[in-house]
Amino acid sequence: MTLPPPVLDPPFNITRVSHVILTGRDLDASQRFYSDVLGLVVSDRDKDALYLRGLEEAGHHSLVIRKSPDAPVCRAIGFRVLTETDLEKAKEWLDRRGIASQWIEAAYQGRTLRFTDGSGSPIELCARMDIVPRLMQSFDRFHGGSPQHLDHVQVAASDIQRAFDFYTALGFRLTEYTARDNTDELWGVWLQRKGNPHDIVFSNGRGPRLHHFAYTVPEVRDLIHACDVAASLGYASRMERGPGRHGIGNALFVYFRDPDGHRIELFNTHYQAIDPDVPPIRWDLTNTSRSQLWGLPATRAWFFEATEFEGVEPAEPLLKADPVTLEAFLANQF
Ligand SMILES: [Fe+2]
Structure with missing residues (x-):
């Protein structure tokens, strides 16, 4: 491409x-x-x-x-x-x-x-x-997943190419992307300014809608502890997906839905992405390991539900998966 x-x-x-x-x-x-x-x-x-x-x-x-x-x-x-x-x-x-x-x-x-x-x-x-004050050494205050900083957001967008063009003009660099097999058609773009895999992601879907925002955690065990604390406090049903590992971005992750339905990801294990001569990683649309390298499949809600932006009517995506590809993908996901 x-x-x-x-x-x-x-x-x-x-x-x-x-x-x-x-x-x-x-x-x-x-x-x-x-x-x-x-x-x-x-x-x-x-x-x-x-x-x-x-x-x-x-x-x-x-x-x-x-x-x-x-x-x-x-x-x-x-x-x-x-x-x-x-x-x-x-x-x-x-x-x-x-x-x-x-x-x-x-x-x-x-x-x-x-x-x-x-x-x-x-x-x-x-x-x-x-x-x-930074509280990163106030270990007595660490709790749940001990989230350290906001790392990225993901937006479902109806026109990926348009979003890509807008952000790359502002110096955002592509680290990874999904494209329809054997074509140059962009279905998802992982864009960064700060030197790791992404600050903002656009994925093909009804949009614009905020799919999730994500905080890093210090250790893998903090992801598990967040799940345990959530269960202990009666929030087990708010765990939507994971733990698991994404192919794209290499993140070890867990997703929660907040009391209003907004989706938050806790994750760690991102990588450094600074040098501009390194080409982005391509993932074919039919490669299910892009969403999960291992772990239980995502729910349909994770794929199709997101938070709308105030006063913005979402539009249907310009790119449509052909039914055979979509069904094959979903069959591997659910
Ligand atoms: Fe994420």
């Missing part, structure tokens, strides 16, 4: 995925799940929002749950840029392309720029966030 060369001098410098903003109907329930069960740290809480972070994170929040009585949605995916100047460059770049953007006020963050990306997902950029 002929893939475009990586853009090594992007128009502005996005450094990493930074945070996810969700809505939830009951902040007490959200706090029990994310803090008491999984082990995220509560940075702040008021009547309107719960701010959470991983144990090693020095930024104020990587997960925000905003209270809402409505159907749970994702309000935005946040990325960090390196400097305030990069924010200005981002604004200019978006303006030149006729992409609407707005400066917004966001608590505990510096100036924040909100826009819609090439997949139709709401994105916000900031260069600064309030600094809080």
